[in-house]
Amino acid sequence: xxxxxxxxxxxxxxxxxxxxxxxxxxxxxxxxxxxxxxxxxxxxxxxxxxxxxxxxxxxxxxxxxxxxxxxxxxxxxxxxxxxxxxxxxxxxxxxxxxxxxxxxxxxxxxxxxxxxxxxxxxxxxxxxxxxxxxxxxxxxxxxxxxxxxxxxxxxxxxxxxxxxxxxxxxxxxxxxxxxxxxxxxxxxxxxxxxxxxxxxxxxxxxxxxxxxxxxxxxxxxxxxxxxxxxxxxxxxxxxxxxxxxxxxxxxxxxxxxxxxxxxxxxxxxxxxxxxxxxxxxxxxxxxxxxxxxxxxxxxxxxxxxxxxxxxxxxx
Amino acid sequence: xxxxxxxxxxxxxxxxxxxxxxxxxxxxxxxxxxxxxxxxxxxxxxxxxxxxxxxxxxxxxxxxxxxxxxxxxxxxxxxxxxxxxxxxxxxxxxxxxxxxxxxxxxxxxxxxxxxxxxxxxxxxxxxxxxxxxxxxxxxxxxxxxxxxxxxxxxxxxxxxxxxxxxxxxxxxxxxxxxxxxxxxxxxxxxxxxxxxxxxxxxxxxxxxxxxxxxxxxxxxxxxxxxxxxxxxxxxxxxxxxxxxxxxxxxxxxxxxxxxxxxxxxxxxxxxxxxxxxxxxxxxxxxxxxxx
Numbered sequence: 001x002x003x004x005x006x007x008x009x010x011x012x013x014x015x016x017x018x019x020x021x022x023x024x025x026x027x028x029x030x031x032x033x034x035x036x037x038x039x040x041x042x043x044x045x046x047x048x049x050x051x052x053x054x055x056x057x058x059x060x061x062x063x064x065x066x067x068x069x070x071x072x073x074x075x076x077x078x079x080x081x082x083x084x085x086x087x088x089x090x091x092x093x094x095x096x097x098x099x100x101x102x103x104x105x106x107x108x109x110x111x112x113x114x115x116x117x118x119x120x121x122x123x124x125x126x127x128x129x130x131x132x133x134x135x136x137x138x139x140x141x142x143x144x145x146x147x148x149x150x151x152x153x154x155x156x157x158x159x160x161x162x163x164x165x166x167x168x169x170x171x172x173x174x175x176x177x178x179x180x181x182x183x184x185x186x187x188x189x190x191x192x193x194x195x196x197x198x199x200x201x202x203x204x205x206x207x208x209x210x211x212x213x214x215x216x217x218x219x220x221x222x223x224x225x226x227x228x229x230x231x232x233x234x235x236x237x238x239x240x241x242x243x244x245x246x247x248x249x250x251x252x253x254x255x256x257x258x259x260x261x262x263x264x265x266x267x268x269x270x271x272x273x274x275x276x277x278x279x280x281x282x283x284x285x286x287x288x289x290x291x292x293x294x295x296x297x298x299x300x301x302x303x304x305x306x307x308x309x310x311x312x313x314x315x
Numbered sequence: 316x317x318x319x320x321x322x323x324x325x326x327x328x329x330x331x332x333x334x335x336x337x338x339x340x341x342x343x344x345x346x347x348x349x350x351x352x353x354x355x356x357x358x359x360x361x362x363x364x365x366x367x368x369x370x371x372x373x374x375x376x377x378x379x380x381x382x383x384x385x386x387x388x389x390x391x392x393x394x395x396x397x398x399x400x401x402x403x404x405x406x407x408x409x410x411x412x413x414x415x416x417x418x419x420x421x422x423x424x425x426x427x428x429x430x431x432x433x434x435x436x437x438x439x440x441x442x443x444x445x446x447x448x449x450x451x452x453x454x455x456x457x458x459x460x461x462x463x464x465x466x467x468x469x470x471x472x473x474x475x476x477x478x479x480x481x482x483x484x485x486x487x488x489x490x491x492x493x494x495x496x497x498x499x500x501x502x503x504x505x506x507x508x509x510x511x512x513x514x515x516x517x518x519x520x521x522x523x524x525x526x527x528x529x530x531x532x533x534x535x536x537x538x539x540x541x542x543x544x545x546x547x548x549x550x551x552x553x554x555x556x557x558x559x560x561x562x563x564x565x566x567x568x569x570x571x572x573x574x575x576x577x578x579x580x581x582x583x584x585x586x587x588x589x590x591x592x593x594x595x596x597x598x599x600x601x602x603x604x605x606x
Contacts, residue, residue, distance in 0.1 A: 057417045059356075104597045110413050111354045112551070112596055116589075118356060119544030123589040130582055239537075243425050250418055285429045292422035295415040296405045 004175045011167045019163055023156070031159040035227055037268035038162040039220050043241060044248035044260035045169040046216030050209045051246070052254030053182060055189035056110050060117030061245035063124045064094045064214045066236035068221025073134045073231055076142055083161055087222040094218020095211045102210035107203060125237045139232030142225040158227055162220075169216050173257040176212075185209060217245070240284060244268075247291040253303030262302055321455050326577040327570055328456050334569025335466030336531060338473050338562050339524040340542055341549045346476075346517035348547070349555040350493045351510050353402065357420045359539035359546060360427035361518055365391065365525020366440075366534040367431055373442040380442040381468065384526035388519045395518025398423070399511045424539075431536040439533035447530060465527035470562075472523055476516070477558050489513040493556060541585050548592035553602050560604030 022030050043061055050056050058064075068090030075081055075089060101120060105113045129137045148157045176182045184205045187195035196202050225231045244267065252263025267287060274283035298305055340362060347355040368387055369380035406416035451458040480486035488509045491499050496506045528534060545568065553564035568591060576584045595602060 051414065055414050057414060057421075059421060101593075104593055108596060108600050111348075111417070112600075114354065114417055115356070115543075115547045115551075116592060116596065119547070119589040119592055122540060122544050123586045126583065126586045130580075239425065239428075239540075243421070246418055246421060250415075254414075281429055281433055285426065285433065288422050288425035288429060292419055292426065295419050295422070296401065299405075299409075299411060299415055 004171065004178070007174055008167075008171045011171055015163050015167045019160055022159065028153065028155055031153075031155045033272045035155070035159050035162050036272060037265060038159070038166045039224070040244055040248060040264040040268040041166040041261060042162070042169045042220040043217055043245040044252070044264040045166075045173050045257065046213045046220065047245040048249040048254055048257070048260045049173055049176060049216070050206075050213040052249050052259070053176065053185035053189065054206055054209045056106070056206065056209070057114040057246070058117045058210075058213065059114055059242055059246070060120040061217055062237045062239065062241040063117070063121040064098065064217035065221035065224070065241050066121075066124060066128070066233075067094045067097055068218030069224040069231060069236045070128055070134050071218070072222045072225045073140045073142065076225065077133070077140075083158070083223050083226065087161070087165065087219045090222030091215040091219035094221070095215030098210045098214025099207060102207045106206045106210065121237055121242065125233050128233045128236075135231070137233060139230055139235075140225070141230050142228075144226050144229055154226075158223055161223055165219055170257055170261060172212070172216070173260075177257060181205065181208065240287075243284065243287055243291065244271075247287050247294075249301075251290055251294045251301055253301030255300070256303065259301050259303045266302075322577060324455055325457055326573050328458070329462065329577075330570030330573030331566055332458070332462040332466045332569070333573055334566035335469050336462070336527055337469075337545065337549055337565035337569055339465070339469030339520065339527050341546045341561055341565055342469075342473060342476060342558070343517040343520040343524065344546045344550050345553070345556075345558055345561045346489075346513055346520075349550055349557070349561070350489060351513055351517075352493065353399075353407075353510075353514065354417055355420055355514075355517070356417070356543060356547075357424035357427065358517070358521060359542040360424040361391070361394075361521035362525045362528060362542065363431065363534060363536060363539040364427055365522040366529040367435060367525075368522070369526040369529050370440045370442055370534070373444070374440075377443075379444055380526040380530055381444075381464075381523070384522045387522040391522040392515040392519040395515035396511050398518065399514035402514075403507060403510070428536050428539065435536065437535050437537075439535045440529070441533040442529050444530065461531060465530055468523070469527060472520065473558065473562055476520075480558070485509070485512060490556075544585070544592060545588040548588040548595070551600070551602055552591055552595045554604040555602065557602070557604040560602060563603060 022034055043065065047058060047061055050058055068087075071090045071093045072086045075086060101116060102113070105116045128134060134140055145154050148154050151157045151160065176185070184195075184200050187198075187200050188202050188205060192202055221236070224236070228235065248263035248267050249260040250263070251267060252261065253259030267290070271283045271287070274286065294301060300307070340359075344355060344358050347353045347358065365384060365387065369383045372378045372383040373380050402416060402419065406419060446460040446464045449460050451460065451463070480490055488499060488502075488504050489512070492506050492509050492513070499506050499509065549561060549564045549568055552568070553560035553562070568588060571591070572584045572587045575587050
């Protein structure tokens, strides 16, 4: 098995290759579209740390994402901070909210946590709408600088940051998978009662997973105001984030880091194409139908389908 | 001072009327989530579907929205039975309801909402009926018929379902399915078919709740999302599996929301249910009248 440090180096190299290829094409649209896809890579991977590894469903991806985005807006108005710092702060805020919510609801059955995350999105949206400082329901403008030293175009800079974030998320997910932590998560997913009885500190593990997952989602959201330029509650809390971050791992496969990556690149690219060629409502419908279809017909996602074929061929 | 007493009394009455309406919205989830242990988060989406069907028949044929919902009961029942059958075959039988079953309902919620947006757009739709305009006055208290009729009908729905669940054989079998499936089998009743009936009923209530909703307020496809937190907050606060507890919780939430809206502004009302939900889960997860 490849060690985590080696994996990180390989992931970085792949990331560098992607960036080089995107620069080679030399079309800003590639960066705009690529940013969104990478953002979904981070969201899907983050969701999977709790959903796929522990088996706890988080419907509030949009809430965590928006928390990151709105911490950026709030801080942007007060101080001028570089984007990487904002990402760390966004991650911190979302992580703390995840921890707090998890603490209140994770001691109970999984369904309660899922319901609470669904409600969290509605409530945070209410808070933001009523909070004039970050623009309220009118939204807030963030002026994106035209360029940045060394890299040049600002969108390339944002793309690079999101790429780095995707590498961090995937490396984290893979490291968790192969660690004691990951095995602990798997015991919770397979049989929580038995795990608890065998001395696995299930609550603590679930809280760790929720915090990491929430923090990564917040980090994905933090640069978003710079990308979009004008942030309003409806776009930050968009259902698209919630449904995509569930659908992508489910369609790709939830048991390993590969699944969310495959799912998000595939679905993300498909949606970028569909948004341009058809309409954004239709492409959300496609995601919903794919999600339902996959959970019914192929519960282990694309990775599961490939593994199945592999096994039948070997026989 | 008399003005603020006036305001307070009217806010409480409005809250009770609203709470009465919440009973109809929640009763389906009380059955599916509280009794059958099926976390149907798509329920509010079916309610909105019910609203749009009421709107469709009201605007084209001039039919009374509530009458339409009664006519639609068998259709919604069948829809529920089909959904349960899929759910049972794909998830419950394989023991995968926790993760994939939830994702399935989330997908249904999503498909319904986006489907409605594609068909009807995001404009607010409303219905017309004789009882939507007038208001009854009792001294200081105003009773708008627009709220009173849904409240009374929804309480009627509760009484009918409560009688059904406690007096009839099928109803008792539904209550039993949550408690002891083996005992049910020994009575020669298949748990799956009982659950299918119960889930069908729970979705059928969405037709009525939807019609009541569009009587109370104009509806657009994403309105359902506000009800997710509300419905589950009421369900949990009342105590899972207890319909009377649910009614008390619905009234309570209605009053608290109405007071919040009156004294802090309506834009804060959605936050109330979440606070109630978190507080209940943290302090008394069994709810008011839980087992």
